[in-house]
Amino acid sequence: MTDPITSGASPLNVAIVGCGIIGLNHARAILRHPRLTITALVDAVPAAAHTLADTVEAESGARPAESAALTEALGAAPIDVVVICTPSGLHVDVAREAIAAGKHVVIEKPLDTDMGRAREILELSRAAERDGLVVSVISQxxxxxxxxxxxxxxxxxxxxxxxxxxxxxxxxxxxxxxxxxxxxxxxxxxxxxxxxxxxxxxxxxxxxxxxxxxxxxxxxxxxxxxxxxxxxxxxxxxxxxxxxxxxxxxxxxxxxxxxxxxxxxxxxxxxxxxxxxxxxxxxxGDTADRASDVVPAAEVRGGDRGPDVFVTGHLRQYEDIVDAIDDRRAPGVGVxxxxxxxxxxxxxxxxxxxxxxxxxxxxxxxxxxxxxxxxxxxx
Structure with a gap:
């Protein structure tokens, strides 16, 4: 695992596509990762992007660019990772554009709602991985x-x-x-x-x-x-x-x-x-219950990461994604x-x-x- 503090690794700029409640939850996890910076928010409803931008600015001190489409965002802000939080049936269009632009991709579950579109994402991810990109699906x-x-x-x-x-x-x-x-x-x-x-x-x-x-x-x-x-x-x-x-x-x-x-x-x-x-x-074959030995109490809710379980789970997966990008390996959960x-x-x-x-x-x-x-x- 790469240590971002000792390696001098540069920040990774993130665009969140879909700024509803799932986008907000992702933003909260991303904001807790020292290597990730939210630089762009994308939503077809401008008010949704604006509201999430207010939250990001309040917590980070920096306001991300707001766009109605990913195409616009790609020209407005530096982006390394595209996080897809749109309704499930819209995932493939965003994934296709992000991969074509050479960006790492994170897709909120489920992969898609249609098997044909899911197979397209699968093939896109295989091509992306050959090009050194990381494509991961949230299974926190x-x-x-x-x-x-x-x-x-x-x-x-x-x-x-x-x-x-x-x-x-x-x-x-x-x-x-x-x-x-x-x-x-x-x-x-x-x-x-x-x-x-x-x-x-x-x-x-x-x-x-x-x-x-x-x-x-x-x-x-x-x-x-x-x-x-x-x-x-x-x-x-x-x-x-x-x-x-x-x-x-x-x-x-x-x-x-x-x-x-x-x-x-x-x-x-x-x-x-x-x-x-x-x-x-x-x-x-042992009849003794070893639950407390296997998972110590300090690890149960993420140790010192706070009480927000949703954020803790997603943060763990984002840590894996960042490590996968740094180490040029497959993510823990792939397409x-x-x-x-x-x-x-x-x-x-x-x-x-x-x-x-x-x-x-x-x-x-x-x-x-x-x-x-x-x-x-x-x-």
């Missing part, structure tokens, strides 16, 4: 101490043969949440509901822990909201190449909203991550990783729509790209 929970501990144990054999996983995202989103933006709850721009928007990070961790999926069987429904195209409840079973089985549950209809819970089980150990914290950890997670989400929707199990490689290959996904019981 891979950098949580609890997640790292579980992944290491699962991959190193400390859990023995990994046999199963259980993942539950039991959240609540009000009707007002969906009514607050025309893009919310739409297949075109939101890309899906509880699985795509709220559950994709947990899907990503499940795949990281258990490996490559083979087959997905799922049901979805819209039960607690109106004027919404997508699901607010989904359940699925996933079979992995290793033979392990997992259950996935994601909902935005669990009032008042509960914590995300993820369990991994093997024949020599198990672990439970609850609300991003390591609740229990058994490994190496390939995000594409696999997106394929799992798409498989859930396809299985629910078609009323049958879906082979994962059918989705990866694009064999089912022509199917229009729906919410609820298949006709």
């Amino acid at each position: 929970h891979r950098f949580d101490p609890a997640s790292r501990a579980v992944a290491e144990a699962a991959h190193s054999g400390r859990f023995g043969r990994v046999t199963s996983g259980v993942a539950s995202v039991a959240w609540w989103r009000s009707q007002e949440y969906y009514d607050s933006g025309q893009w919310r709850g739409t297949w075109d721009l939101d890309g899906g509901g509880a699985v795509m928007n709220q559950g994709v990070h947990t899907v990503d961790l499940l795949v990281w822990f258990l490996g490559r999926p083979v087959e997905i069987t799922a049901h979805t429904a819209l039960l607690a909201h109106e004027r919404v195209e997508v699901e607010d409840i989904a359940v699925a079973t996933i079979r992995f190449e290793s033979g392990a089985l997992a259950v996935l549950h994601a909902t935005t209809a669990a009032f008042p909203g509960l914590a995300v819970r993820l369990q991994v089980h093997g024949d020599r150990g198990s672990a439970v991550v609850h609300d991003d914290q390591l609740e229990s950890f058994f490994a190496d 390939e990783d995000a594409f696999v997670s997106l394929c799992v989400v798409r498989s859930v929707y396809l299985s629910a729509t078609l009323g049958r199990p879906v082979r994962f490689e059918e989705v990866v290959a694009g064999d089912l790209d022509g199917v229009t996904v729906t919410t609820g019981v298949p006709a």
Whole structure:
């Protein structure tokens, strides 16, 4: 890892494209990194860029340039890294322009809402990497101490043969949440509901822990909201190449909203991550719970980084991205990783729509790209 203080490394100038709440959250993380400077803000709604510029100026003392489009920003300010925080269905256009301009790219999850566009981003990222650019997709929970501990144990054999996983995202989103933006709850721009928007990070961790999926069987429904195209409840079973089985549950209809819970089980150990914290950890055939040893209390919420958990998680990933740029290596989470997670989400929707199990490689290959996904019981 490169030490920016001793190496004399220069600052990296950042443009944030999309200045809503996600753009604000990214800005807060970026402002905490000593190597990153926000020089440009881009939003089709000028008021959004202006409001975020006020925040950046208040916290950093410097006001970034404000633009309505990335093309304009590229000519108005020095930019090394483009952070894409637009609605999911608009990611590819910004990614294409940023990579063509020779910029490193960070994409907020999910990768995109459309498999064809996601494949385009995947190919763009491969070309970018050959040119020495870093393209990363936000999966900040891979950098949580609890997640790292579980992944290491699962991959190193400390859990023995990994046999199963259980993942539950039991959240609540009000009707007002969906009514607050025309893009919310739409297949075109939101890309899906509880699985795509709220559950994709947990899907990503499940795949990281258990490996490559083979087959997905799922049901979805819209039960607690109106004027919404997508699901607010989904359940699925996933079979992995290793033979392990997992259950996935994601909902935005669990009032008042509960914590995300993820369990991994093997024949020599198990672990439970609850609300991003390591609740229990058994490994190496030992019946003693080693959770507090594996993740010391000082690391649980980021040590001295403050109480803002969202910012802490994103900051960890930005540290990895900056190191990847400095060290000319692949980032900890690349587009390939995000594409696999997106394929799992798409498989859930396809299985629910078609009323049958879906082979994962059918989705990866694009064999089912022509199917229009729906919410609820298949006709």
